[in-house]
Each structure stands twice: as C-alpha cells, then as structure tokens.
Amino acid sequence: MELASLIERRYSCRSYADRPVDRALVRKICKEAALAPSACNSQPWKMHALYGEKKAAAARALQGLGLNAHAARAPVLIAVEQTPAKYMSRFDGIVPPNAWAPCDIGILAAHIVLLAEANGLQSCIIGYDADPAAVKELLHTENPVPLFIALGYAEEGAPMPAKKRKPTEDVFTEEE
Numbered sequence: 001m002e003l004a005s006l007i008e009r010r011y012s013c014r015s016y017a018d019r020p021v022d023r024a025l026v027r028k029i030c031k032e033a034a035l036a037p038s039a040c041n042s043q044p045w046k047m048h049a050l051y052g053e054k055k056a057a058a059a060r061a062l063q064g065l066g067l068n069a070h071a072a073r074a075p076v077l078i079a080v081e082q083t084p085a086k087y088m089s090r091f092d093g094i095v096p097p098n099a100w101a102p103c104d105i106g107i108l109a110a111h112i113v114l115l116a117e118a119n120g121l122q123s124c125i126i127g128y129d130a131d132p133a134a135v136k137e138l139l140h141t142e143n144p145v146p147l148f149i150a151l152g153y154a155e156e157g158a159p160m161p162a163k164k165r166k167p168t169e170d171v172f173t174e175e176e
C-alpha cells in the first residue's frame, strides 16, 4: 500500500475486536520497525510484546484520569523501553546523555503503527502511564518505558474518526 494512503488510514483505535493477533506477525512488525533511523544508530529501545496476564497487568498500570481503558481490550501491548544510548565520542560532554533517545523512540513508534496498518492491524500509541513503578517492576527494568502501543483488530463497525489537524499554514512555512 502506498505510504500516503497508510498514513491517512491509520488512526488511534480505542475499540478492539475479541480476536487474537498472530504473535509471528507482531514479531515481524517489530523486526521491521527496528530498521527505523536513530541518532548515531544508537537504537535506544527494547520492544516488549505483552500478552495474557502480563498485558493485563500493564494495561492496569496505564489506566487513570479516565484514560486508556482500551489498553485492557487490545490483545497485544508493545511496551517500548528506552535503553541507554551510545553516541559518537565527539559528543561526550557536549550533549546530555540520551539526548536524542525520546526522538528515536517516537520514530520507532511511528514505524510500528504504520507497519501495523500495512498488515491490517489497528493501533494506539499510549504515553500516559499512571503507575510507572509498576511497569518497571513488570518489565524487570530500571529504564524509562515512555511509550506503549496497543495492537489489535478493530471492532466491527467501530467508527474511524475524522482527522482533526491544524491548518497547513499554521504548521508549515517555506523560507529562504
């Protein structure tokens, strides 16, 4: 499918069908997503595909402020752990540690959701984590876990929301 069409079709799905997702497909998506660019090719990420009880526990940790109930209904949650980034030594003392890691994680997430769409799956990036300590304990890590990605098949008849975006003239300029 053409990239522009994938970008148009992708949306944050919050209604998932009670249908499992093939684990091999999730592995393939994560493997392909890891071809994403990153600063100094540091690849400061680890993707944890969570199923069953572990997924349910992670979904509980993400819920709060009336948000993220859909995490519990998605059959898969991918937790994206931010691992320490190693940059070229010329940056030592010049840029803070892990300076570009959040950007890299965002680009990885974009790759995951577009690959999901290309493979007939819906997704939702989830940044709000009500209980980060519980997440770290669950994943046995001290590293930050800045993003989760819910994956699954959309519930039949679930509406695809219209895209609401700022006007192009507000977000794009041409300058010379």
Ligand SMILES: Cc1cc2nc3c(=O)[nH]c(=O)nc-3n(C[C@H](O)[C@H](O)[C@H](O)COP(=O)(O)O)c2cc1C
Pocket: 010, 011, 012, 013, 067, 068, 124, 125, 126, 127, 128, 129, 161, 163
């Ligand atoms: C970094 C990031 C964090 C997000 N966190 C949440 C979240 O915690 N819960 C949620 O339901 N949606 C979350 N979203 C989804 C956004 O609300 C959504 O992308 C935005 O409203 C645009 O809608 P669309 O994805 O359907 O085009 C997040 C998106 C991004 C990129």
